[in-house]
Amino acid sequence: MGRIKSRTEVDESVVDWLTKIPKAETHLHIEGALPYTLLRELDPDRFPANPFFREPGYRFPNFVDFETLLVDHAVSWYTSPERYHEACKLIFSGLADQNVKYLEASLHLAIIELTGSDGHELIHAIKSAAPKGLEIRVIAGLTRDGYTEVMSPIIDSLPTWDDLDGIDLHGQEWLKLEAWAPRIWKQCQEAGKIVKVHAGEFGGADKIYEALDLLRAERIQHGTRAFEDPDLVQRLVDEDVILDMCPISNEKLRVVEKLEDHPIRGYFDAGVACTINTDDPLCFANTLSGEYEALYDRLGFKRSELAKIAKNGFRFARMDEELKNSYIAEIDSLLPEEIE
Numbered sequence: 001m002g003r004i005k006s007r008t009e010v011d012e013s014v015v016d017w018l019t020k021i022p023k024a025e026t027h028l029h030i031e032g033a034l035p036y037t038l039l040r041e042l043d044p045d046r047f048p049a050n051p052f053f054r055e056p057g058y059r060f061p062n063f064v065d066f067e068t069l070l071v072d073h074a075v076s077w078y079t080s081p082e083r084y085h086e087a088c089k090l091i092f093s094g095l096a097d098q099n100v101k102y103l104e105a106s107l108h109l110a111i112i113e114l115t116g117s118d119g120h121e122l123i124h125a126i127k128s129a130a131p132k133g134l135e136i137r138v139i140a141g142l143t144r145d146g147y148t149e150v151m152s153p154i155i156d157s158l159p160t161w162d163d164l165d166g167i168d169l170h171g172q173e174w175l176k177l178e179a180w181a182p183r184i185w186k187q188c189q190e191a192g193k194i195v196k197v198h199a200g201e202f203g204g205a206d207k208i209y210e211a212l213d214l215l216r217a218e219r220i221q222h223g224t225r226a227f228e229d230p231d232l233v234q235r236l237v238d239e240d241v242i243l244d245m246c247p248i249s250n251e252k253l254r255v256v257e258k259l260e261d262h263p264i265r266g267y268f269d270a271g272v273a274c275t276i277n278t279d280d281p282l283c284f285a286n287t288l289s290g291e292y293e294a295l296y297d298r299l300g301f302k303r304s305e306l307a308k309i310a311k312n313g314f315r316f317a318r319m320d321e322e323l324k325n326s327y328i329a330e331i332d333s334l335l336p337e338e339i340e
């Protein structure tokens with residue numbers, strides 16, 4: 001005999017289902033994903049058990065404060081390729097436990113200048129930490145003012161790096177785009193690399209136009225503020241531009257007033273190809289499954305809609321077509337007949 005499920009029962013079944021479905025994570029900064037436990041082991045006096053910024057209700061006052069805190073913590077750990085390897089083993093096993101099958105992980109390239117490490121050794125350290133069943137693509141994260149004397153010859157050579165899968169522009173979005181960037185993005189795209197740009201997080205729709213028109217980005221990281229220009233939203237749909245969104249990050253950094261106001265609901269309904277991701281879990285104490293749960297709980301997404309978002313993660317993934325299709329089919333097969 002049927003009966004109405006209590007809210008708790010529904011939630012548990014959704015959590016269970018979310019854990020089971022194969023997922024992709026396509027917006028994750030390795031430095032921002034540093035497991036906090038490693039800092040605790042390194043220096044328990046300097047890194048307290050429950051730092052204020054990982055409290056559930058904490059929100060950062062602004063991007064610069066957030067970035068300063070992130071960098072302070074990240075550089076305390078990431079001093080060598082060996083440290084990247086050790087951290088990535090933990091990060092990747094945490095993702096594998098959530099049934100993540102495909103990851104685009106961003107490496108902050110300036111770490112080469114900061115630590116004197118070799119870029120290829122860093123990439124090898126990251127890729128060799130992958131557990132079986134998790135495909136890793138390494139993306140070089142560049143900043144708008146990152147074309148320094150030391151870094152410029154390295155950045156110029158990126159299109160020829162066989163071990164590098166893509167590039168991304170991150171950091172302070174309001175800095176102007178310098179002439180080197182369109183050249184490097186074009187060369188990397190011609191070399192078959194994934195080309196991404198952080199845009200429309202703190203910057204407005206104009207930054208997304210810049211990413212599309214000057215950098216030919218195929219994936220926009222965030223794109224949260226695209227709604228400010230309805231023509232732009234339509235263009236994202238028409239050109240199948242992917243928004244790798246991070247709703248909890250946007251709430252924590254006050255890009256949105258509260259998660260319930262997040263524009264992902266409108267983008268999804270308009271037909272924009274969205275994925276959801278964690279961005280910097282060191283700072284937000286979030287998980288990929290938690291992002292899906294938040295959309296279900298606080299934005300009214302149904303399971304069938306979450307399944308579509310999970311499938312978007314694979315639809316655009318740079319992976320073997322057969323494997324990609326098998327994950328998409330698995331998501332479909334796990335979708336219950338009765339959709340609440």
Ligand SMILES: [Zn+2]
Pocket residue numbers: 027029170198221279
């Ligand atoms: Zn990001």
